[in-house]
Structures are given as structure tokens and as C-alpha cells.
Amino acid sequence: xxxxxxxxxxxxxxxxxxxxxxxxxxxxxxxxxxxxxxxxxxxxxxxxxxxxxxxxxxxxxxxxxxxxxxxxxxxxxxxxxxxxxxxxxxxxxxxxxxxxxxxxxxxxxxxxxxxxxxxxxxxxxxxxxxxxxxxxxxxxxxxxxxxxxxxxxxxxxxxxxxxxxxxxxxxxxxxxxxxxxxxxxxxxxxxxxxxxxxxxxxxxxxxxxxxxxxxxxxxxxxxxxxxxxxxxxxxxxxxxxxxxxxxxxxxxxxxxxxxxxxxxxxxxxxxxxxxxxxxxxxxxxxxxxxxxxxxxxxxxxxxxxxxxxxxxxxxxxxxxxxxxxxxxxxxxxxxxxxxxxxxxxxxxxxxxxxxxxxxxxxxxxxxxxxxxxxxxxxxxxxxxxxxxxxxxxxxxxxxxxxxxxxxxxxxxxxxxxxxxxxxxxxxxxxxxxxxxxxxxxxxxxxxxxxxxxxxxxxxxxxxxxxxxxxxxxxxxxxxxxxxxxxxxxxxxxxxxxxxxxxxxxxxxxxxxxxxxxxxxxxxxxxxxxxxxxxxxxxxxxxxxxxxxxxxxxxxxxxxxxxxxxxxxxxxxxxxxxxx
Numbered sequence: 392x393x394x395x396x397x398x399x400x401x402x403x404x405x406x407x408x409x410x411x412x413x414x415x416x417x418x419x420x421x422x423x424x425x426x427x428x429x430x431x432x433x434x435x436x437x438x439x440x441x442x443x444x445x446x447x448x449x450x451x452x453x454x455x456x457x458x459x460x461x462x463x464x465x466x467x468x469x470x471x472x473x474x475x476x477x478x479x480x481x482x483x484x485x486x487x488x489x490x491x492x493x494x495x496x497x498x499x500x501x502x503x504x505x506x507x508x509x510x511x512x513x514x515x516x517x518x519x520x521x522x523x524x525x526x527x528x529x530x531x532x533x534x535x536x537x538x539x540x541x542x543x544x545x546x547x548x549x550x551x552x553x554x555x556x557x558x559x560x561x562x563x564x565x566x567x568x569x570x571x572x573x574x575x576x577x578x579x580x581x582x583x584x585x586x587x588x589x590x591x592x593x594x595x596x597x598x599x600x601x602x603x604x605x606x607x608x609x610x611x612x613x614x615x616x617x618x619x620x621x622x623x624x625x626x627x628x629x630x631x632x633x634x635x636x637x638x639x640x641x642x643x644x645x646x647x648x649x650x651x652x653x654x655x656x657x658x659x660x661x662x663x664x665x666x667x668x669x670x671x672x673x674x675x676x677x678x679x680x681x682x683x684x685x686x687x688x689x690x691x692x693x694x695x696x697x698x699x700x701x702x703x704x705x706x707x708x709x710x711x712x713x714x715x716x717x718x719x720x721x722x723x724x725x726x727x728x729x730x731x732x733x734x735x736x737x738x739x740x741x742x743x744x745x746x747x748x749x750x751x752x753x754x755x756x757x758x759x760x761x762x763x764x765x766x767x768x769x770x771x772x773x774x775x776x777x778x779x780x781x782x783x784x785x786x787x788x789x790x791x792x793x794x795x796x797x798x799x800x801x802x803x804x805x806x807x808x809x810x811x812x813x814x815x816x817x818x819x820x821x822x823x824x825x826x827x828x829x830x831x832x833x834x835x836x837x838x839x840x841x842x843x844x845x846x847x848x849x850x851x852x853x854x855x856x857x858x859x860x861x862x863x864x865x866x867x868x869x870x871x872x873x874x875x876x877x878x879x880x881x882x883x884x885x886x887x888x889x890x891x892x893x894x895x896x897x898x899x900x901x902x903x904x905x906x907x908x909x910x911x912x913x914x915x916x917x918x919x920x921x922x923x924x925x926x927x928x929x930x931x932x933x934x935x936x937x938x939x940x941x942x943x944x945x946x947x948x949x950x951x952x953x954x955x956x957x958x959x960x961x962x963x964x965x966x967x968x969x970x
Contacts, residue, residue, distance in 0.1 A: 393418050393435035394940060399428050400441035400902065405448040405877040405891035407870055415446060417898040420940035420954070425894055441902055444934060447873045448892050449476025449899030450853045451880035453834060454630075454662050454694055456480060456509050456842035457542065458487050463519035463920050465538045466949045470840045470850040472930040473910060474901035476938045477541040477881070477889060477958070478840070482662070483632050484591040484606040485509060486547035487520070488530035489554045489576060497553055498522050503599025504549070507709065510843035514921030528583030535957045539943045541899065543884065543958040545630055546580040548590035548606035548617070560605035561598065570616065577620050584959025586884065587627035587657065588617050592647075594634045595714045601723075611647055615654055622655040626885050626964030629659040636661050638752030639676045648680045652689030656970045658883060659684075663837035664695035665753050666827055668819035674827055681832035690969040692883060694837040695827060697856040697875075699813045701913050702847040703766055703926070704757070706733070706797075707805030710846050715754045717745040726805055733797045743793055756814050761785065761792035765799060766808030767915075773802050780812075825866040828875065834883060835875045844925035851910030851928040858909035858932075869905070885965040886958070898940035907932030 393416040402425065403410040414431045416424040424431055455478045457467050467478055480486075485505060490497050506513040524530040527546050534542065552560035555572045565573060577588060590606045598604050614631075621627045629651055633644040640648075652659040664677055677693060684691040704710045706722060706729070713719045721732055721742065732738050745751060746758035761782030768777055776784065776799060785795035800807045827833050835856070838849035853876055859865075860872040867875070881890025888896040911929035919925055929947055936944035941954035958964065 393423060393433050394437070395942070396431060396435035396438045397441045397446060397902065398438060400444050400446035402892055403445050403447045403870055403873045404893065405874055407874040407878070410445070410870060415892065417900075417937065417940045420898055422892060422894055422896050422898050425892065443904070444902050445869070445905050446892065447474070447901045447903070448877040448890055449901055449936065449938065450474045450876040451477045451479075451884070451886070451890060452838055452840060452850075452853075453479045453660065453836035453880045453883065454482050455838060455840040456482060456485070456511075457840065458485075458544065459505065459511060459516055459520050460841045461534055461538050461542065462521065463515065465953050465955070466943065467538070467540045467542075467841070468949070469848070469928055469930065470838070471540055471936060471949070472933065472944055472947055473851045473854045474903065474930070474933055474936055475540065475850070475853060476899040476901070476936065477543070477886065479543055479545070479586065479884065480841070481545035481547055481586070482589050482630050483596070484548040484589050484604065486527070486530075486544065486550045486589075488524050488527045488546075489550055489580065490522075490525050491554050491557075492525045494557065500553065500599065501550070504604065507599045508596050508604060510709070510846055512844065512919050512921065512923035512925075515919040515923050519920035526583065527580035527585055531584050531957050531959065537953055538955040538957070539938060539949070539953045540955040541889070541938065541958050542955065543586045543960070543964070545587050545589035545628070546577060546585040548588065548609065549604050551576050552605040552609070556605075560608070561602050562608055564608070564610065565613065570613065574616060574620050577617055578623070581621070581624040581627060581960055584957065584962065586960050586964065587621045587629055589630040590614060590617075591632040592634065593632045593636065595637070596632070611650070614647065615650060618651040618655040621657055625961035625966050627960050627966070628657055628884060629655055631659055631661055633661070636663065637665070637754070639673055640680060645680045645683060648691045649684045649687050649689055652684050652691055652969060653687040656688070656968055658690040658692055658967055658969060660692040660694055660834065660883070662694045664693040664827065664833065666695060666820060666824045667756070667815040668817060668823055669815065671823070674823065678830065678832065681830075684969075688970055690832065692832050692834050694834050695824070696837050696849065696852055697824065697828070697835050698852045698859070699816055700847055700849045700852070702811065704763075704809040704811060704846070705805065705807065706800045707807075708845075711754060711757060715742075715746045715757065716748070716750050718742060729805065730801045734801070739793055739797065757811055759814060760796050762812040762814070763796060764810040764812060766810050768799070769803040769806045773799055773807065821864055821866060828867065834879055836880060844919070845915065846926070848913040848926035848928050851930070854908050854930055854933065855910040857903070861905050861908065883967065885967040887963055887965060898937055900937040902934045902936075904932040904934060
């Protein structure tokens with residue numbers, strides 16, 4: 392008997408081929424039958440009519456930070472709501488394991504680092520996760536059997552360094568003996584199922600003490616040794632971040648990526664390729680790494696988002712504005728000192744100069760303060776300003792836009808929520824995106840779901856992209872769009888029998904209404920442990936989601952089932968060799 396029969400759906404199977412109408416039956420977590428409508432004779436425990444709906448494979452998000460959230464939210468919301476059935480975590484060199492058994496203070500350091508660098512609620516990290524593991528395998532075991540999505544995890548460089556070197560991980564270099572210990576720890580993690588190795592060399596990543604995170608102190612020799620270790624295990628990958636990911640790579644960064652991938656014989660993916668017609672030289676420069684890697688026997692894959700992710704800013708809490716060169720020191724001052732400093736014309740002029748300089752890289756996009764929209768306000772002086780554009784308010788007051796914005800924020804003691812309007816929402820930028828998506832080494836993704844929870848909400852990129860393909864710009868046909876969200880990332884990670892609708896494959900499925908599929912507006916909710924806030928977005932037009940054949944979402948409501956699986960390298964992934 393079938394567990395479930397979906398009748399008359401338009402199957403868009405992830406292969407990129409034309410959609411077709413069929414009945415699809417599920418049994419024991421697998422796709423048991425795909426047949427002409429009305430021809431399935433095997434009885435089913437439940438049946439639904441899916442006429443006029445599209446049935447697609449579950450979406451695969453290649454870059455998330457659900458490492459902690461899955462403990463208090465096994466549904467990985469809102470990703471699961473938006474059809475994501477498999478998530479890749481442990482990115483950017485940041486993982487919750489391994490933790491040294493003789494140094495319980497390392498867990499506190501890790502929590503504070505994750506709170507700072509990935510914008511996670513410290514209270515949620517403290518109260519929502521058990522922190523009962525030491526090894527990476529124990530961390531994976533703690534998740535197994537209690538999650539609703541499939542999840543695979545890289546092991547983070549920062550955790551490896553901290554485990555072996557202790558406090559010397561920040562600022563120090565490993566001795567030969569410590570390097571061997573680090574390699575052994577990485578091998579242990581991959582033998583337990585880690586998908587591979589992740590690291591960051593990005594200048595934007597600092598720990599809870601304000602110091603560059605541990606992996607930023609690693610020399611190329613260390614990174615290459617760890618990369619070679621990845622190549623000794625089945626079904627593994629590398630994920631890496633460098634400063635140039637935000638704008639344009641240096642020659643040394645290109646060399647590093649090429650050598651890491653080639654020496655491992657494994658794909659390396661990086662995050663995130665920002666596409667903007669105002670900077671036409673960026674994409675060609677970034678893809679040089681991919682071209683050179685293929686010639687050297689490696690593969691370097693750029694992740695890029697197919698939507699413009701809404702982000703809120705604030706002068707009161709850590710956000711992207713803090714990463715503009717020269718801004719971090721000012722925005723880290725105590726509130727009264729910060730307000731006084733920001734009110735100095737010379738200080739504002741210098742901040743604007745730095746924000747619009749080449750060294751600001753991709754953060755130059757944030758420097759047009761006249762285009763900011765005022766979000767939530769908290770004072771009587773700012774009553775009526777929510778939803779208004781700063782340049783209009785500034786014109787009424789006879790102020791320069793940045794000065795006007797500072798005064799509004801000062802009235803709220805820096806708590807004002809700010810929404811920057813994107814500068815790259817023009818036809819030329821979208822045409823460049825469509826061109827980049829067709830490149831063999833460009834992959835959709837980079838949601839950062841599970842991180843920066845009160846500042847951005849990238850998880851709904853799947854539904855918003857499909858809605859745009861069906862009813863908006865229509866830059867990509869629906870069959871190709873589904874393939875880009877399913878089979879393409881599944882093949883990069885070497886996932887066994889996931890990413891397509893084929894008989895015998897795992898029944899990770901999404902049923903949606905092509906006339907409605909979209910994502911709702913990002914809204915702030917307080918549903919994290921400790922009543923901490925996060926941005927959420929409702930899924931529109933998703934009728935149901937199945938993970939391993941079990942229904943987990945119906946009309947944007949979770950079912951309560953947890954059929955997800957911790958996907959382990961070598962068992963659930965095959966080697967995607969670059970040789």
C-alpha cells in the first residue's frame with residue numbers, strides 16, 4: 392500500500408526537462424511510482440487531488456547557519472515553510488563543535504562568537520541548545536532523530552583551532568604537533584559524517600571579544616594542509632570566505648581558492664557573488680577563480696542570491712553598517728558618546744567619505760542614506776515617520792540626508808529601524824544576474840538562514856524566485872528555475888538520490904500553486920528562546936512539503952513530525968571529484 396498518492400500534479404522533476412502531468416505515489420520514504428494520471432491501481436492510505444499544482448523536488452539551501460537553531464526549532468523555519476527540505480550548515484568556519492572536554496569555557500566563547508559574527512541571539516544560544524557534546528560526531532548525534540529537515544554540516548576551522556590551541560587560536564600559529572592534532576580532529580569529524588571543512592579569512596569576522604576570529608590567523612600552509620585532509624574522505628567539500636568575497640578578489644585570494652580546491656580534489660564554494668550593473672567588472676573578476684581552478688584540476692563555485700534580500704539596519708546594534716571601514720569604532724561607543732560623535736559635522740563627513748570609498752567594497756551600496764526608509768520608531772519626536780523616505784524628511788527639514796537620519800535615530804536613542812532601498816534593482820542588474828546564473832560555476836544560494844536573525848531574512852529566496860520566474864520578470868523558465876534550486880545544489884554536494892523526482896529516490900517534495908507562490912513581507916517576531924526577536928516571512932502558495940515521505944508542512948503550518956535526517960559524508964553523499 393502507498394502511504395500517499397498525489398494525483399494529477401504537474402511534475403517539474405528537477406532535471407530541467409519539460410513538466411508533465413502525473414500521479415506520484417510515496418511509500419516508505421521513497422517515490423514508489425510515477426505514472427500517467429488515473430493509472431495507479433495500488434491503494435493508498437491518503438490521496439489528494441493536485442490538479443493545477445506543481446510538484447517539485449524539495450529545495451536544497453547550500454548555505455545556512457542552522458547549527459544552533461535546529462535544537463529549539465527542528466523545522467528550520469522559515470526555510471522549511473518555503474519548500475527547503477535539505478540544508479547545508481557549518482559554513483564560514485563557524486560550528487558548535489568540537490568543544491574541548493577540559494575547557495567548559497570554550498562553549499561560552501563559542502556562543503559569544505556566534506552571537507557577534509552571525510547575529511544569533513546570545514540568550515537563545517544559551518537557553519535553546521543543550522551543549523552536551525565534545526566531538527563533532529557527538530554534535531551530529533545530538534541532532535539525529537529530532538529534526539524535520541535533512542541537514543549536513545561542514546566542520547568549522549575556528550572550532551578546530553580553538554580545540555587544539557585554546558586561547559592561542561586567536562593570534563597564534565600552531566606548532567607542528569598542534570597542526571597534526573588539528574588534522575586528526577578534522578579526520579575524526581569527517582569520519583563521523585562532517586561534509587568537509589569550512590573557513591573564513593574575511594576581515595568582517597570578529598569574535599565576541601572584538602578580535603579577528605581564529606581562522607583569520609591561519610597561514611596558507613595551514614589551509615592547504617586541512618584541504619588535503621578533506622580529499623582523503625568520501626563525499627566531502629570545502630566552503631571558504633575571504634575578504635574579496637564582498638567585492639573583488641585579490642590575486643592572492645584567487646591563488647588560495649584555486650590551490651585549496653585543486654589540492655583537495657574537491658569543489659570549493661564561496662559566498663556571496665553580488666551582482667550590480669553599477670560595478671560591471673565585479674562578476675568577471677570573481678569568476679576568474681573558477682576559470683583558473685578548472686585549469687588547475689579544482690572547481691570553485693560562487694553562490695549568488697536570485698532575489699534582493701531585505702535587510703534592516705540600526706545605529707544601535709551591530710549590523711552591516713558596522714562593517715564599513717572606520718564606522719565600527721564609532722558605532723561601538725556608548726550610546727551618549729555615539730550620539731555626540733555622530734552629531735559632529737566633521738565626523739559625519741569623514742564617515743560618508745569612507746562609506747563611498749573603494750575600500751568599502753560592496754558596502755558602498757549602503758552609503759546613499761537618502762534612500763533609506765524609516766521603520767519602527769520609539770519616541771514621540773519620531774511619530775509619523777515610519778514608512779517615510781529619509782530624503783523627503785530631510786528636504787522638509789532643510790538637512791543633509793545623513794544628518795537627518797542621525798537626528799531621527801538620536802531621538803530614539805539609536806533604536807530606530809532603518810530599511811535601505813536597494814540600489815541594484817534595475818533592469819541592467821537583473822540582466823547581468825540572468826547571465827551569471829547560466830555560468831557552470833555559479834549556484835543559487837547564500838541565504839544565511841539561521842543567522843543575522845533580527846537583521847535579514849534570506850530563507851524565502853526559493854518562493855520569491857519561483858514567483859518571479861512564473862509571474863514577474865520571467866528571467867528563467869520554471870523547469871530551469873526548479874533545477875537551479877534542487878538538482879544543481881544536490882549534485883554539487885553529491886547527495887544520494889535527492890534533488891529530483893525519480894522512482895526510488897527519497898520523497899523530498901514540494902507541492903505549490905504556480906498562480907500564488909511567493910514570500911510574504913519580512914516581519915519582526917519574538918519567538919526565539921528568551922523571547923528574542925527575529926525576522927520571519929510567511930510562505931504563500933506552498934500547499935505541502937514532504938521530507939523523506941512524511942508531510943511536514945501543510946498550508947504554512949508545521950505538522951509536528953520530525954522525519955529529517957542528519958546527512959553524513961560518505962554515507963549520504965558521494966564524492967564529487969574535480970580530478
